Amino acid sequence: MRKAATVQELPGVSQSKTEVRSQAFAWSDLASRLRPYLYLAPALICFVLFFFYPIGSIIYLSFQDWSLINLEQMEWVGLQNYQDLMKDGDFHQVLGNTAVFTIATVGIGLTLSFLLALWLNKKAKVYGIIQATVFSPHIISLVSVSMLWMWLMDPQFGLLNAGLEAVGLPAYTWLTDPKSSLLSLIIVSIWKGVGYNTLIFIAGLQSIPGDIYEAAALDQSPWWRTLRRITIPMLSPTIFFLLIINTISSFQAFDTIAIMTQGGPINSTNMLVYYIYEQGMDFYNGGIASAASVILLILVGILTAVHFLVMSKRVHYR
Amino acid sequence: MYRVVLASRKTVEWIGLLIVAFLFVFPFLWMASTAFKTMPEVRQFPPTLLPETWEWSNFAQAWESGPFLMYTWNSILVAVGILILQFLTAVPAAYAFARYKFPGRNLLFGLVLIVLMIPGQVIFLPIYVQLSGWGLVNTLWSLILPYAASAFGIFLLRQAFMQVPDEVIEAARLDNASEWKIMWTIMVPMAKPVLVTFGLFSFIYHWNDYFWPLIMTNSDEVRTLPIGISSLHMSDGGTLWNVMMAGNMILILPILVIFFVAQRHIIKAFIYQSK
Numbered sequence: 001m002r003k004a005a006t007v008q009e010l011p012g013v014s015q016s017k018t019e020v021r022s023q024a025f026a027w028s029d030l031a032s033r034l035r036p037y038l039y040l041a042p043a044l045i046c047f048v049l050f051f052f053y054p055i056g057s058i059i060y061l062s063f064q065d066w067s068l069i070n071l072e073q074m075e076w077v078g079l080q081n082y083q084d085l086m087k088d089g090d091f092h093q094v095l096g097n098t099a100v101f102t103i104a105t106v107g108i109g110l111t112l113s114f115l116l117a118l119w120l121n122k123k124a125k126v127y128g129i130i131q132a133t134v135f136s137p138h139i140i141s142l143v144s145v146s147m148l149w150m151w152l153m154d155p156q157f158g159l160l161n162a163g164l165e166a167v168g169l170p171a172y173t174w175l176t177d178p179k180s181s182l183l184s185l186i187i188v189s190i191w192k193g194v195g196y197n198t199l200i201f202i203a204g205l206q207s208i209p210g211d212i213y214e215a216a217a218l219d220q221s222p223w224w225r226t227l228r229r230i231t232i233p234m235l236s237p238t239i240f241f242l243l244i245i246n247t248i249s250s251f252q253a254f255d256t257i258a259i260m261t262q263g264g265p266i267n268s269t270n271m272l273v274y275y276i277y278e279q280g281m282d283f284y285n286g287g288i289a290s291a292a293s294v295i296l297l298i299l300v301g302i303l304t305a306v307h308f309l310v311m312s313k314r315v316h317y318r
Numbered sequence: 319m320y321r322v323v324l325a326s327r328k329t330v331e332w333i334g335l336l337i338v339a340f341l342f343v344f345p346f347l348w349m350a351s352t353a354f355k356t357m358p359e360v361r362q363f364p365p366t367l368l369p370e371t372w373e374w375s376n377f378a379q380a381w382e383s384g385p386f387l388m389y390t391w392n393s394i395l396v397a398v399g400i401l402i403l404q405f406l407t408a409v410p411a412a413y414a415f416a417r418y419k420f421p422g423r424n425l426l427f428g429l430v431l432i433v434l435m436i437p438g439q440v441i442f443l444p445i446y447v448q449l450s451g452w453g454l455v456n457t458l459w460s461l462i463l464p465y466a467a468s469a470f471g472i473f474l475l476r477q478a479f480m481q482v483p484d485e486v487i488e489a490a491r492l493d494n495a496s497e498w499k500i501m502w503t504i505m506v507p508m509a510k511p512v513l514v515t516f517g518l519f520s521f522i523y524h525w526n527d528y529f530w531p532l533i534m535t536n537s538d539e540v541r542t543l544p545i546g547i548s549s550l551h552m553s554d555g556g557t558l559w560n561v562m563m564a565g566n567m568i569l570i571l572p573i574l575v576i577f578f579v580a581q582r583h584i585i586k587a588f589i590y591q592s593k
Contacts, residue, residue: 071450144349147563148345300436
């Protein structure tokens with residue numbers, strides 16, 4: 001585009017000459033204009049096939065009555081699936097569980113990570129080692145993490161109850177009681193994620209310019225005021241990013257549930273993705289599973305939109 | 319007096335650090351210890367810290383309880399296959415975003431960012447339906463193809479390519495090097511640290527992945543290690559915690575070894591997401 005414009009703008013170039021030239025260059029010009037699109041094509045085709053088309057498809061499927069047993073048989077039912085979901089007490093519980101799990105995991109997890117980051121953000125080698133140690137569960141398969149904690153939480157032979165007994169406390173029910181099962185999953189999720197969040201917080205802390213703290217020290221500002229007036233405001237982009245990322249990943253909780261509880265006892269640990277999986281793959285309620293997927297999509301979509309909005313604002317401010 | 323307070327603060331901090339380290343290391347050590355115990359010792363109260371008799375056969379029992387060689391091979395095939403495809407799709411895409419101005423660039427890059435944010439768990443059902451229409455469900459392709467392009471990889475590589483100085487590319491263009499050649503022989507080697515970082519991230523993610531293979535496969539021939547390991551606790555007649563822990567050691571040891579060797583790269587790989 002730019003090339004053509006400059007040729008036209010050149011004064012004194014005769015019209016016929018330009019035309020001959022532009023024809024001679026047409027092919028290579030076209031090729032170089034198409035080049036970026038060609039380079040993008042393989043990736044974009046994959047995204048269309050395995051992301052954008054499925055998003056359209058899940059919305060369409062949520063208005064159908066269908067199952068994985070016989071995909072030929074689909075029937076348009078309008079909003080029936082959504083109405084069924086709204087009436088389903090189990091689904092209400094699933095939404096409630098997902099909300100409690102998310103708020104607790106994100107709230108407690110980020111608070112702990114923030115405190116750890118303030119503490120471990122130091123140069124000496126030992127702090128680096130502890131950082132890596134706290135981070136290590138993050139790269140271990142959730143399968144192993146889940147099975148390990150099932151073993152630790154085993155009511156009869158598990159180490160946690162042995163420890164409680166050793167100090168004279170009664171054994172705890174952990175995964176076997178609906179009252180404690182969700183809390184047990186929250187503990188496992190926090191344990192797995194706290195290291196990642198801590199390292200991100202530390203990266204955020206290190207990007208705060210040191211002279212601000214020097215100024216605060218000159219003013220003899222007490223530590224809690226420095227924390228409230230400098231550290232937390234300066235860290236707000238990191239805090240915001242972690243809130244969004246952690247909330248989205250809590251919505252996705254599946255592996256721990258599938259391995260440790262299968263949603264039980266009595267639906268007490270069933271959450272959105274596991275519910276979708278159960279409905280779609282085990283009970284063959286494709287329509288219900290699709291409608292639940294769309295609800296999850298809307299939740300994640302809202303978070304993503306908020307994220308982008310705030311990010312673009314931040315770019316303007318700087 | 320002041321020195322005493324300082325010394326005791328130091329001690330308290332060391333105790334604190336030890337407690338934190340203990341909380342995150344000890345569960346893994348407990349897994350290892352259990353993996354070597356006999357079943358009666360596993361059930362013993364109070365539990366023993368180290369095995370009294372070292373039962374190496376737990377590992378053999380875990381390995382032989384299913385076609386674990388096949389699971390391992392499938393895990394490697396899937397993780398490496400995904401990595402190669404992601405590399406081949408991400409390099410040209412990142413090069414286009416980093417080095418060309420073209421109509422629709424911001425829009426297309428916005429789409430990549432959307433892909434980055436929304437997890438596959440939301441849309442696994444339609445992908446399953448689609449793959450089953452192509453006859454690919456329950457094949458290794460169903461595990462590889464949906465991940466053939468990585469938004470995260472494009473995002474990372476784009477940043478790396480943008481940092482290559484213009485002079486380097488201009489010099490190559492003067493030498494009449496083709497764009498294709500510049501991309502693969504100049505840009506890719508210069509982005510090597512980022513490629514290693516991304517490669518580790520992708521490999522670890524897919525080696526560990528449980529959800530996708532669980533959804534897409536139902537026969538042993540195409541299942542991966544996490545699925546095989548997770549089926550260890552379905553054994554009847556009481557859970558064999560020792561065999562289960564031995565199986566999990568097999569799953570996590572390669573990752574722990576990589577973590578020790580390339581710790582800095584891995585931490586960078588996972589933290590990069592925040593930027």
